[in-house]
Amino acid sequence: MENIKDTSIYRNPVILQSEDLTKYILETAVYPREPEALKELRKATENHPWGFMATLPEAGQLMTILLKLLNPKKTLEVGVFTGYSLLLTALNIPHDGKITAIDIDRKSYEVGLPVIKKAGVEHKIDFIESPALPILDNLLEDPTNEGSFDFAFIDADKENYVKYHERIIKLVKVGGLLVYDNTLWGGRVAWPEEDVPQHAKSGRQAAIEFNKTITQDSRVEFALTSIGDGLSVCRRIV
Template identity: 40%
Template sequence: MSRTSIGLSERLNDYIVGAHTAEHPVLTTLRDKTAALPEAGMQIAPEQGHFLAFLVRLTGARAVLEIGTFTGYSALAVALALPPDGEIVACDVSEEWTSIGKRHWLEAGVAERIDLRIAPALETLEALKGEGASSRFDMAFIDAQKSEYDGYYEACLDLVRVGGVIVLDNMLMSGAVAEPGAGSAGVAAVRALNAKIAGDDRVDAVLLPVGDGMTLARRLV
């Protein structure tokens, strides 16, 4: 929804981005190419890429699940942070958009860490369950069809191990979630999921104003 963090002035946002360690040059190239697309608003902000990579290193994640890959920026940020034998299973429906990512994954030398699955995400998640992938993943990142977020969340509670982290993007929907009854079906779905997670004793969760709002939910049971 936004390539900057919600509620920040442009000057402060630029300062925060600049306060991080230098972005990998291939990430910068991919981010710049994505910015030229009409759908560029679906790209996560650079500070979110840093945050996801930090979470991978902090948790020692070796297996990550991504739901919604777009042009592959977030998958690349995660893959670069994974150990050499780590893997990210990336789910998307677009060959066109993910083909942009593939070129950059190769250039960055991490293509072998990324298992791209092209199909509706809910179908891929069911297939993973059928492959015996319950509790296989250390971390999941959800950034796809908002009306299906609840389904993604429930699937991840099975696929992510106890103690693992589920990260959900766009949980503030440009602020629309704070306007009761307002917004699209996607906004309504995210608003309902925010309320559900707040009362869900299966997780320990926090909602952060990073990007367009990122929820971190740690699986407890």
């Protein structure tokens, strides 16, 4: 077998993040398997002025597998937007499963709500219009909530990710999953500081600090993946 010394072809970020490769992944592996309800919601979100904030479907595909492996009945979502990841979760938990979904903007949630209703899963969702930290603190005031959630998905303001983690780690049971989106911040976590646009600097720094925090957190097993815009998967072990 040939001894390959130059492994750069396997790790070249220009190749791995190219539009052509993303297009290939979507058209070959993601879109053909995307449920019609999710496809409909994704199309509706494209008309939203902040549509780029939606969970990317390739990240959603991995989440689907995680949910089916875990089979959670009680889940938490911080950051809902139009509800792509929320609908995905609702489609992949049992009929009597429940999602506590927190977002400051109900108007965006209502973009996807007709699709959620059409899919017959609205009964699984408890949507709370509020900043997340007060709601998480309220949940922790009831001792019965500690360790009671099977799964959590976080896709909200990056500057508060560390604060969210410190609360949600107490709410998710040992063996449960916490999944964080956008933890590579468009790849800018690896850029030189001087190359980062001003509007992206606070989010980049927050992502860097969060990734460092999770790497050092002995309470979780952790994988930082380059799927979508960076998907961090944590399994609580303590």
